[in-house]
Amino acid sequence: xxxxxxxxxxxxxxxxxxxxxxxxxxxxxxxxxxxxxxxxxxxxxxxxxxxxxxxxxxxxxxxxxxxxxxxxxxxxxxxxxxxxxxxxxxxxxxxxxxxxxxxxxxxxxxxxxxxxxxxxxxxxxxxxxxxxxxxxxxxxxxxxxxxxxxxxxxxxxxxxxxxxxxxxxxxxxxxxx
Amino acid sequence: xxxxxxxxxxxxxxxxxxxxxxxxxxxxxxxxxxxxxxxxxxxxxxxxxxxxxxxxxxxxxxxxxxxxxxxxxxxxxxxxxxxxxxxxxxxxxxxxxxxxxxxxxxxxxxxxxxxxxxxxxxxxxxxxxxxxxxxxxxxxxxxxxxxxxxxxxxxxxxxxxxxxxxxxxxxxxxxxxxxxxxxxxxxxxxxxxxxxxxxxxxxxxxxxxxxxxxxxxxxxxxxxxxxxxxxxxxxxxxxxxxxxxxxxxxxxxxxxxxxxxxxxxxxxxxxxxxxxxxxxxxxxxxxxxxxxxxxxxxxxxxxxxxxxxxxxxxxxxxxxxxxxxxxxxxxxxxxxxxxxxxxxxxxxxxxxxxxxxxxxxxxxxxxxxxxxxxxxxxxxxxxxxxxxxxxxxxxxxxxxxxxxxxxxxxxxxxxxxxxxxxxxxxxxxxxxxxxxxxxxxxxxxxxxxxxxxxxxxxxxxxxxxxxxxxxxxxxxxxxxxxxxxxxxxxxxxxxxxxxxxxxxxxxxxxxxxxxxxxxxxxxxxxxxxxxxxxxxxxxxxxxxxxxxxxxxxxxxxxxxxxxxx
Numbered sequence: 256x257x258x259x260x261x262x263x264x265x266x267x268x269x270x271x272x273x274x275x276x277x278x279x280x281x282x283x284x285x286x287x288x289x290x291x292x293x294x295x296x297x298x299x300x301x302x303x304x305x306x307x308x309x310x311x312x313x314x315x316x317x318x319x320x321x322x323x324x325x326x327x328x329x330x331x332x333x334x335x336x337x338x339x340x341x342x343x344x345x346x347x348x349x350x351x352x353x354x355x356x357x358x359x360x361x362x363x364x365x366x367x368x369x370x371x372x373x374x375x376x377x378x379x380x381x382x383x384x385x386x387x388x389x390x391x392x393x394x395x396x397x398x399x400x401x402x403x404x405x406x407x408x409x410x411x412x413x414x415x416x417x418x419x420x421x422x423x424x425x426x427x428x429x430x431x432x
Numbered sequence: 433x434x435x436x437x438x439x440x441x442x443x444x445x446x447x448x449x450x451x452x453x454x455x456x457x458x459x460x461x462x463x464x465x466x467x468x469x470x471x472x473x474x475x476x477x478x479x480x481x482x483x484x485x486x487x488x489x490x491x492x493x494x495x496x497x498x499x500x501x502x503x504x505x506x507x508x509x510x511x512x513x514x515x516x517x518x519x520x521x522x523x524x525x526x527x528x529x530x531x532x533x534x535x536x537x538x539x540x541x542x543x544x545x546x547x548x549x550x551x552x553x554x555x556x557x558x559x560x561x562x563x564x565x566x567x568x569x570x571x572x573x574x575x576x577x578x579x580x581x582x583x584x585x586x587x588x589x590x591x592x593x594x595x596x597x598x599x600x601x602x603x604x605x606x607x608x609x610x611x612x613x614x615x616x617x618x619x620x621x622x623x624x625x626x627x628x629x630x631x632x633x634x635x636x637x638x639x640x641x642x643x644x645x646x647x648x649x650x651x652x653x654x655x656x657x658x659x660x661x662x663x664x665x666x667x668x669x670x671x672x673x674x675x676x677x678x679x680x681x682x683x684x685x686x687x688x689x690x691x692x693x694x695x696x697x698x699x700x701x702x703x704x705x706x707x708x709x710x711x712x713x714x715x716x717x718x719x720x721x722x723x724x725x726x727x728x729x730x731x732x733x734x735x736x737x738x739x740x741x742x743x744x745x746x747x748x749x750x751x752x753x754x755x756x757x758x759x760x761x762x763x764x765x766x767x768x769x770x771x772x773x774x775x776x777x778x779x780x781x782x783x784x785x786x787x788x789x790x791x792x793x794x795x796x797x798x799x800x801x802x803x804x805x806x807x808x809x810x811x812x813x814x815x816x817x818x819x820x821x822x823x824x825x826x827x828x829x830x831x832x833x834x835x836x837x838x839x840x841x842x843x844x845x846x847x848x849x850x851x852x853x854x855x856x857x858x859x860x861x862x863x864x865x866x867x868x869x870x871x872x873x874x875x876x877x878x879x880x881x882x883x884x885x886x887x888x889x890x891x892x893x894x895x896x897x898x899x900x901x902x903x904x905x906x907x908x909x910x911x912x913x914x915x916x917x918x919x920x921x922x923x924x925x926x927x928x929x930x931x932x933x934x935x936x937x938x939x940x941x942x943x944x945x946x947x948x949x950x951x952x953x954x955x956x957x958x959x960x961x962x963x964x965x966x967x968x969x970x971x972x973x974x975x976x977x978x979x980x981x982x983x984x985x986x987x988x989x990x991x992x993x994x995x996x997x
Binding site: 269270273274277278281285318319322323325326328329330331426427 | 555556559560563564565566567584616617618619740741742744745746
């Protein structure tokens with residue numbers, strides 16, 4: 256049986272519950288599967304939350320994991336998608352010394368070419384924001400690194416699927432507004 | 433609202449339990465759960481609380497009670513060590529799908545996270561081993577959460593639930609109103625089957641030449657014993673059981689071909705790798721059942737009847753999954769299956785049984801050599817109880833021997849720790865079984881090792897006067913580990929020999945009638961005497977020290993490589 260490893264984006268719709276994050280992460284822990292990124296946020300439905308988790312595992316394993324996640328009482332539904340099946344992005348923030356912005360002409364060019372935005376400028380530092388795919392935020396990181404990064408942070412992946420997930424149907428909610 | 437109608441959170445807990453038809457709780461008091469115990473005192477006519485000698489004993493007693501009665505077992509314990517002592521029993525109930533609700537006290541909510549006296553994060557600790565758990569910090573939440581707890585514990589694939597209630601929530605006053613939980617929008621206890629799967633399964637069943645059924649506890653938990661019997665009798669398919677499926681079909685049924693798995697019967701293990709269709713009914717392909725998965729039933733088509741979708745394709749890839757409660761799905765298969773018999777195929781099981789009888793069983797249950805065997809003790813219990821007893825076993829050699837040789841006429845008669853393999857399970861579980869089925873004979877068969885892990889529950893048996901019959905098969909070894917050391921570790925018996933106390937004196941210390949048997953001539957009469965007693969009774973049987981359990985599938989080997997010696 257092929258054990259080809261793929262990157263999968265898992266989307267989980269849940270009720271709001273304090274212990275649920277623990278319960279979901281325990282499923283990965285028990286099977287020694289590394290969570291590459293995890294974000295939680297409200298979803299399109301009132302009081303329903305959404306987890307987006309990225310893992311690299313085999314197709315056979317992702318199917319088993321999804322069923323273990325769906326087995327949790329407060330999970331409404333869980334889905335998995337390959338990169339091709341989703342629209343996904345990450346956001347990165349780069350904090351750089353203000354001095355370099357004025358001294359180095361290249362920086363302005365880098366920011367422009369990478370389609371990043373300057374979020375804030377202060378006498379001592381300025382902050383650049385770049386939203387995109389991992390290779391884009393990484394490219395910008397490498398471009399800015401020579402000028403001295405004071406801080407760098409990247410969010411977990413957020414993603415929407417191309418196909419509908421029909422959570423409202425599962426919950427019996429009427430969404431035809 | 434009228435202030436006079438208000439009750440405390442603690443009283444609300446008791447009223448919730450009464451609303452759920454609970455009349456028996458196992459537990460142990462302590463600081464953080466004292467308000468609830470104070471209410472138990474007031475409600476003692478309606479709710480019987482059994483004080484075990486350790487919280488672990490309370491969980492196993494609740495499990496034994498649940499397994500024979502089909503009801504939810506209820507446990508109460510205090511915070512901190514009281515709560516952590518529940519963990520083994522909760523994990524056991526989780527892996528063996530036993531409905532159980534545990535209620536723990538917790539430090540007052542303003543102390544949460546402060547490392548207060550007897551504070552422990554029991555929600556965090558119990559998360560991986562519970563079907564659901566929840567902490568309550570406000571009295572007003574108690575009815576809703578407890579209703580949910582019972583619904584979750586007993587619906588779908590049953591399991592343990594833990595509710596942690598802070599002490600201030602127990603004291604807080606509230607208006608009580610109870611409504612049983614009937615559904616949770618994010619939880620679907622029983623998945624839907626598809627007619628397509630049913631029809632495909634039927635055509636596979638009708639065309640199979642060498643079909644084999646392996647059934648598990650799903651048949652018992654679904655109360656589907658009759659539906660199961662009708663299915664096998666119409667199709668004429670030989671049926672083998674997993675350890676937790678035992679007793680769902682009478683031992684003497686002509687289509688009952690014995691146990692599968694590591695110490696299962698020769699025929700069903702070998703023929704698993706020869707059948708053309710394997711029908712798994714309410715079982716989960718545990719590694720002790722399948723042996724090496726790479727060589728497990730590769731030649732066969734597989735149909736899996738299962739209530740828990742997460743079990744489908746978990747260990748074994750199946751051709752057809754029929755989801756749902758087998759009580760519903762089995763009749764659909766029976767209806768469209770053609771009446772059949774598989775005489776030649778069934779006779780293969782009988783030939784393998786003959787080989788196994790000559791090489792293993794005969795010497796186990798009718799030994800001619802000097803020492804007493806575990807097998808003959810089980811045979812004598814069968815004969816004296818006429819196969820009508822509930823047999824509760826612990827974990828190890830005696831468990832395998834008892835499950836292999838105990839004979840059963842009715843369902844819910846085998847209580848054992850299957851998935852977790854919890855030594856110390858049997859003594860408290862037998863107490864629970866006796867209280868869950870007071871009219872039935874309950875015989876606990878326990879090894880000398882496991883017995884000493886929860887031996888203190890003799891105190892509970894004595895205090896409740898429950899007429900549990902306790903048989904300790906004493907070989908002065910942790911026998912199963914010793915067997916492995918002999919077979920796979922060149923007889924290096926590391927820490928498996930036990931220098932045991934005077935077990936009879938200990939039982940008598942608890943005012944329990946007790947006897948020790950060392951000679952074959954005394955065995956039959958001693959077992960008779962034990963079963964004739966209407967009080968708790970303890971019987972120690974000195975068995976052969978270095979006997980081994982066979983057949984055996986060595987770990988990592990294929991089911992068809994089962995060894996007879």
